[in-house]
Each structure stands twice: as structure tokens, then as C-alpha cells.
Amino acid sequence: MKIAVCVKAVPDTEAKIAIADGKKNIDFAGVRFVTSPYDEFAIEEALKLKEKLGGDTTVISMGGAECTDVLRDSLARGIDNAVHLNDADFAGLDTLSTAKVLASAIKDGGYEIVFMGQQGVGGDNSQVPSMLAELLGFAQATMAVKFECDGTTFKAEREIEGAHEFIEGSLPAVISAQKGLNEPRYPGIKGVMAARRKEIAVKDAAALGVKGQVGGANLKATIKEMALPPERPQGRKIEGDSDAQVSELVKLLRSEAHVL
């Protein structure tokens, strides 16, 4: 079985976020990139499926130089092959263009299943998996917390507001991982050493057949301006013993904040 995993390189979630000159993006100077946390669940699920059914796993990441370490991290965890989709045209893509580039790399590869994260942290879009499924004409189950597959059909469970949804479908499919799907393994020293020697295939827009089709004038959603969140007004600590604190709090919530 051919299994693909899409991973995004994102700024470390602890990174201090500052806005770059021009206000179109954050300032990436000094920012460390990591595998988007949800993608770690996607990698793990791919490894588990291969252990169960056999086959071949390929990790795919689109972006600039920041993808290399992230791809190596996937290889170190046990993914077989890595593909880096890298082209100047791919900078600043919106979600639909991103899905188009990923689709171009996946469509003729004979993949039966694509694992992804439910959200790329940072952009926080939660869109690319559903878009990719549509472009490939695959079934989908997003935000999966449980997943089973026998090689031709799959079952997935997802959390929705106040309930769980149970999905059954047939392959090929795109599955996006929610926290809870599994416990990701971490690369061991042997894996890290082996990953260093593995080759990462690099493909550009021309090789993927998307030259002139993504980015630039094709973009449908672009950031006009980025700003820091509105400052919250300076808060207030309520003094006194717990009885005094509680009665003061209730008073403030009623007559100042008007929320009670």
C-alpha cells in the first residue's frame, strides 16, 4: 500500500511572534521551524498503517529551506521517502494553491491514503486536507480521533460539538489527524543517523506541472495587513479575604462588565 503524509514546517509554538516590515507576514528572523504538531499524529498513523498492512510511506512538504529539517525528522521516525516541493512560486500561497501543489505531487503517485494534520499551526486554517481530497476526488475524514483501515475500506471517528461521528468509506482517502488519534513516537538516535544519509527528492513547479498555475495572480486570498491583537485593558486584582473578593467580583461582573 502506498501511503503519503503531508507535513508543514511551522514556527515553534513557543516562538515570539513579531510582525515583519511591510506588515504582510510575521518576522521569521531567528524563528525555529518544527513539524506542525498535528502532523506528528499523521506521521504516526502512517507508520502504524504500514506496520499493519505493509507498503511504502512518503512524506511531502511544500515550502522553502525550513522544510529540510522537518522532512528529516519524519524520516528519522521511520518514513521511507521524502519529497520537498520547493519553488519561488510557492512562497506565500493561500490554502487552495497549497492544495493544488500537493495534489500535483500526489495524483499520479498511486497513493491510496494521505495522512495530514487537522490544522497547520500558525496559519490555523484547517482547510488544506478537505481541499486536497476534493482536488484528488478522494473520500475524506477530517479531525479523526480514531482510525482503522483494512486496505480497501476505512472507519474513522471524529469529535463534533457534543457528539462523536462515525464515518465509513472506501479508499483512496485523505485523513486529517486530531489530537488523541495516537501517541507519536519520537525519533531514536539510530533513526536520526539513518535519516541523515537518506536522499530528499526536490521538485519544482515545472516538474510538478503547475508552473504559472499557482501563486501570483492565481492567489485568491492574500494577507493585506497583519497586526498585533488589540491590547487588553490592564486587568485588576481584587484584594481582601475570599469573602470580600467574591462579593467585589460579583459586583464588578454585574455593574462594570455587564456579564451577569
Added chain:
Amino acid sequence: MSQGILVFVEQRGGQVRKASLEALSEAHRRAAAVGGDVSAVLIGSGVKGLAAQLGKFGAKKVLVVDNAALENYSTETFTQALTEAVKKVSPKYVFAACTSMAKDFIPRAAARLDAACVSDAMDFVTEGANLCPVRPMYSGKTFGTYSLSGDLSFITLRPNVFALSEAGGDAAVEDLSLEISAPKAKVVAVHAAEGNKVELSEAAIVVSGGRGIKGPENWPVLQGLCDALGAALGASRAVVDAGWIDHQFQVGQTGKTVSPQLYIACGISGAIQHLAGMSSSKVIVAINKDPEAPIFKHATYGIVGDVLEVVPKLTDAVRKLHEHN
């Protein structure tokens, strides 16, 4: 030329989501700037009776895709129904509440129609007849204002952020009958999870507990406050990871995003990943015994104290208040 705003109104089991009515209210407020009418689309089985009330919230027309095959939500069937409705109405914008259903199928519909898609808008800036959605990024550490191009864009709106208003009038109800294609994957069952009576992501008040509540045996203390306030219960990741409570209660970057009127953080330190899920709350109250806890930097009101002492007193005070009113 496309015009107006089409709002996808989500219903489950014959209940229209409040967050969808918020999206409809916002569409009504933005319609004058955008030009054209506000219409709504309802998708399901036996849902026609829900259509007329949507007029009040601003829909001039409600398209109803009523089909036995749409009884349960499935990505592909709803994508088909929505995209057909969009082709019929030719709106400039499609709005939907940013719920787990919308997150699943709205991007698929956008890809089918080769349209822009922006999720989790919290505000709009208008530029002539164009809407520029403003949305949090980097877990709320920045806000991005987007320019959209093309004749059609999909936008999902964060629940609890846009005001409900009943400024509309009557709606014309129209059937859109479709032959629904068999999906490659479908929802075969939906099981209610034991959890909040009010859905966490839509609750007006949220009371959350963290490691400071000491142990799972103390959830009833917080639940008492929830009951007194009509609030939903939330939790930090630390207590979810410790197995004190199910993941569906988790608030934060890897949990749910909430923006209630009032968020009460009990024994929560205020880690950046927790703030990611609740920093857009209108009023934040923090109860923590450590005066240096980072949560106090974000709290509107802070109480330095022991949660297990303060919360029961607060519950009593709220109950008394309600008795007097």
C-alpha cells in the same frame, strides 16, 4: 456578475445552530456595503419547517435542500448540496459558522468551485463593495486582514463573536431538489458524548479548571459554578493529559477555541497554548493562588486565592443573585 451573501445555516436534529444565526445577522449588517440580497441555504431531511424563522435574522430568500439522503451529515453530500445552491444564487460571498461541520466541508466546496476560503473570521473591514475578513493567526498572537479576489469567496465566522440581531423581515422559501450522489465516505452513526449541556465553543460563559483544582474529585466544585451560571465546563490540557477529564473539554491550541462573554479560569497558569483558545473572550476572570501566574496578565479581574475556597463562595453568591432577580 455575482452579488449578495449566501449563508449556510447549519442544523442538526432539527435544531438550527445559534452560531449560524449570528452569521446570518452579520450578513444582513454587511449586505448594504456588498450589494445584493442575503439568502440562506438549509440542508437536511425534513428541515423545511426551519426556513421561515430565518427571515427575522435577515434572509430574504431561503433555499431548502430537503432530501432523505441528507438526514445525516456527510462531507460529500453536503458539498454537493451547497455547491448547487451557490450555482443557483451566484453570491459574492458564502458565510458559515466556523463549526466542526463547516471546517470539514466548506473548504471542499470552495475547492470544487475554485474559490477563496478564509476560516474563523472575527471581524470585517470593507473596501468599497469588498469584504476583507480579519482573523486570528499564530493562535491569536496576530490578526491578519485578507484581500479576496475572484467572483466568489467562502468565509467561516467564529461563533459567539458576531451579535445576533432580528432586524430582518419575511423570507421567501424555495425548494432546491437535487439527485444526491452516493458518497465515497459517509457518516454511519452519531453518538452523543456525555458532556456539556451548552456546547463549549458556543457557550456565553465558560468555567475552566486546570491543575490547580488538585484532582478530578473536585470537578463537582466547578460544575456547581457552571450550573449556577448556566456555563459550560472547560479544562486545560494538563488535566486532560492527566486523565482527569475527556479531551472534548480542552480549551486551547490543541483543543477548542472559545470566545464567551465571560471566561473563568480556575487554577490555570495561563500558558500561551491555553491562551490561544480563550484570549478572545470578552471578560476573563482568573482565580489562582500564585500572584505571578501569567494568566493574571490577561485577566480582566484577578483573584489571588485558593480555587477550592473561592469557587464555592462564588457559586453561592451567584445563586443568591439569581434568587433576588
